[in-house]
Amino acid sequence: MAQALYQRIAESLKQRILTGGHPAGDVMPSENELADAYRTSRVTVRKAFQILESEGLIMARQGKGYIVQPPQHAVYTMVFGEAAEPFRFLEITIVNPDLEVSRALGLRDGQVVVVLRRLLERNGKPVAYDEKFVPYVRGTPTVELEMRYAEFPDMFAAHYTPASLRTEMEIRATTPPKRALLALGEENGRFLTVIRRILTADDTCIGFGREYLTNDYGPLRAGSGFDAKK
């Protein structure tokens, strides 16, 4: 058996949709109908339908059938790893947070943070300046050590249940602080792409990151459409 029956059925149904045999809004043939046609059980046909449903091609409606969906182009998938990029370590110190950091981490007045600063170079040219902030807690210098080498979420793997961690990011163009421009060798007043990362564990913010990207970094990419999940 080169390919499972349910996969072959899914492929066949997908082709019918992709080639316009079933335009959006159409109701697909029923499970029983296809089970007869393919001389198989309903469960197998059902499994095929569920593949198409997970890909967003169809939507199940109890009592009606599987309805062909119009293409979805508003949801993008973006791959943006940190680990693939070896960063050059710059410094790790304790500082007074600026307003943005303080607000993101939900700090009280006067509370200090540990900051890790790194630089990403490509072909000898700096292309990204990265800052990561975590609240400073007396007596837990472990975090500082881990920050130096680990990826953002990994830093907390020992302290939190890894799977409860969640990262959100925001992208926009801003003028980076002088410190970042200097490190990146960019002119003053220059606008760069900034990615802000908020790391939460059980809906509590435990880390905040800022990454400034020069144009040499290249664009951020994202994909959409039915194949985005692949």
Next chain:
Amino acid sequence: MAQALYQRIAESLKQRILTGGHPAGDVMPSENELADAYRTSRVTVRKAFQILESEGLIMARQGKGYIVQPPQHAVYTMVFGEAAEPFRFLEITIVNPDLEVSRALGLRDGQVVVVLRRLLERNGKPVAYDEKFVPYVRGTPTVELEMRYAEFPDMFAAHYTPASLRTEMEIRATTPPKRALLALGEENGRFLTVIRRILTADDTCIGFGREYLTNDYGPLRAGSGFDAKK
């Protein structure tokens, strides 16, 4: 039955993982084991496992079992719709494409394009300037009409099989053309976030879009972690 059994099992297994009961690398209890424990059939337990697998929490290995996966934070999901934003129509004309447009659409020298320009305003202030380009083909003025109102992928729904369409996008900071800055009321030399959209049908580029976002537009957001799929 408030919730299906397979959902309750999935929820229970998920909790065990999220609370650290099964750290990454662990093998989950087998299907048969759980089927006995829950006094149900293997199929039902299997369905629960497949939910967790689709969420990236576990990975199935034939002959071994379901292995708990470490969290994945490099894949982000971003929702960035056009339709939700009512754009103000500016113009639709035929122009000579600049190099970027020409290259993206794979045009021959001298080939002209149809361009649609729109403005997104929020609270009376322009926050985004949008340009969409499609190759100009004599005798098909339909596209021009459709461009005016439709979303990018929808424009081609009549000409291509909708589901074969795919959108890719690139994000970076650039200096927009004077035309865009003027429309947005921004100073010259200002850097904005630009989103380039490439629309392909069967791996052929059929449309190219550029959207310049001011800081008033707000940041682009993306999420990662196990809940990203929800």
Next chain:
DNA sequence: AAGTGGTCTAGACCACTTC
């Protein structure tokens, strides 16, 4: 009432991994 998808059972055989 008839047809649809949603859930579930109690088996079966297969391919793969481990011992």
Next chain:
DNA sequence: AAGTGGTCTAGACCACTTT
């Protein structure tokens, strides 16, 4: 050989939609 997940069958009852 024993245990695991991968596939599949032939039923069953339920909730929902349409006629």
